[in-house]
Amino acid sequence: MFDNYAVTKAVAESIVVDSGLKHWVSLRQTGIAHVNLWRIFDPILFHNPLNGVLEWVTVRDSGRLLANVCEEAVPDEFWGRIYNIGGGERCRVVNHEFMGKLFGAIGLKDFRRVFDPSWFALRNFHGQWYEDSDRLQQLVPFRSESIDDFARQMADSVPFYIKLGGLFPSAVKKRIAALAAGNGGPLHWFAHNEGDRIAAFFGSRAAREKNAGWEGFKFERPSATPQRLNHGYDESKPRSALSLEDLRNAAGYRGGQCVASDIARGDWVTPQPWRCSCGHQFKASPNLVLMGGHWCPECTLNPTRYAELAKHSPFFNQVWAPDQALVQQ
Numbered sequence: 001m002f003d004n005y006a007v008t009k010a011v012a013e014s015i016v017v018d019s020g021l022k023h024w025v026s027l028r029q030t031g032i033a034h035v036n037l038w039r040i041f042d043p044i045l046f047h048n049p050l051n052g053v054l055e056w057v058t059v060r061d062s063g064r065l066l067a068n069v070c071e072e073a074v075p076d077e078f079w080g081r082i083y084n085i086g087g088g089e090r091c092r093v094v095n096h097e098f099m100g101k102l103f104g105a106i107g108l109k110d111f112r113r114v115f116d117p118s119w120f121a122l123r124n125f126h127g128q129w130y131e132d133s134d135r136l137q138q139l140v141p142f143r144s145e146s147i148d149d150f151a152r153q154m155a156d157s158v159p160f161y162i163k164l165g166g167l168f169p170s171a172v173k174k175r176i177a178a179l180a181a182g183n184g185g186p187l188h189w190f191a192h193n194e195g196d197r198i199a200a201f202f203g204s205r206a207a208r209e210k211n212a213g214w215e216g217f218k219f220e221r222p223s224a225t226p227q228r229l230n231h232g233y234d235e236s237k238p239r240s241a242l243s244l245e246d247l248r249n250a251a252g253y254r255g256g257q258c259v260a261s262d263i264a265r266g267d268w269v270t271p272q273p274w275r276c277s278c279g280h281q282f283k284a285s286p287n288l289v290l291m292g293g294h295w296c297p298e299c300t301l302n303p304t305r306y307a308e309l310a311k312h313s314p315f316f317n318q319v320w321a322p323d324q325a326l327v328q329q
Contacts, residue, residue: 001124002124007301017285018271027083028084028085029062031056033147035157043185046120049121049125051094053093061144064144068140078139084128084132085136104151105152106154108166113173116213117217118211119180122211122327123200200303202327203327230314232314239268243263244258255314256274256295259275269285271283280296295315306320
């Protein structure tokens with residue numbers, strides 16, 4: 001919720017996927033680990049829960065991928081698909097692990113000295129680890145660096161005067177607290193009683209208060225075993241066997257309908273008519289809905305409808321319910 005940046009990228013992706021282009025691909029860029037990260041002083045730092053996850057990729061590996069995509073050797077199978085760009089197992093970290101590496105590289109060996117856990121959101125961040133990025137690596141190899149490689153590069157590049165901050169942690173903490181209290185920061189939301197954002201990122205004021213101080217904070221790391229979503233249709237079938245029944249099953253799992261009367265078997269590219277649980281009608285290709293996870297564009301653009309959407313869409317509820325439950329733990 002409130003992630004307009006992600007929503008605009010989703011809209012742009014839908015335009016590309018259903019553009020009619022023969023050779024298209026959507027590469028969903030994850031967080032880029034580059035040596036100037038220390039210069040980015042933005043409240044989004046606190047939007048990612050400390051026990052949230054992110055699969056980073058280094059700036060050089062991101063560039064290498066885009067260069068390799070331009071080569072003649074790229075297999076035909078690569079095109080007409082959507083992938084997440086991720087650095088793989090060696091770049092999969094929990095946020096508190098990354099904070100340790102990031103601040104260690106700039107001279108603060110224990111980031112807890114300059115932060116309070118109550119400054120960080122408890123949910124509602126878009127971080128994931130990406131199984132499909134491993135498939136991207138198989139098709140167009142690009143990975144060469146780990147998150148630890150990035151940390152070493154950053155430590156070598158950060159100016160000496162920045163590392164002096166490690167000698168004055170109280171001064172650094174004061175500046176970081178001011179960032180958390182600025183516009184867009186969680187402390188600003190609580191000070192100005194921004195109830196919608198408090199509910200989205202924390203659940204409630206009481207949930208946030210449970211995280212005051214490091215003494216009782218529990219650092220966690222989730223299982224590395226991939227947990228796949230149910231997409232509402234038989235994915236074991238070859239792509240050439242896609243049928244109208246598959247589209248109807250997928251639509252029903254999203255709380256809506258595919259209102260097409262017929263489709264050509266195996267046709268992933270022709271936009272078909274759909275209806276969501278709110279009654280909105282729209283057109284989208286099976287590629288966009290089944291492979292891209294898109295659904296009603298009107299509902300997607302309105303986060304105030306997400307809770308209601310989850311009640312009618314088992315597909316959406318797979319990711320909504322676990323995120324909402326985080327503040328109950």
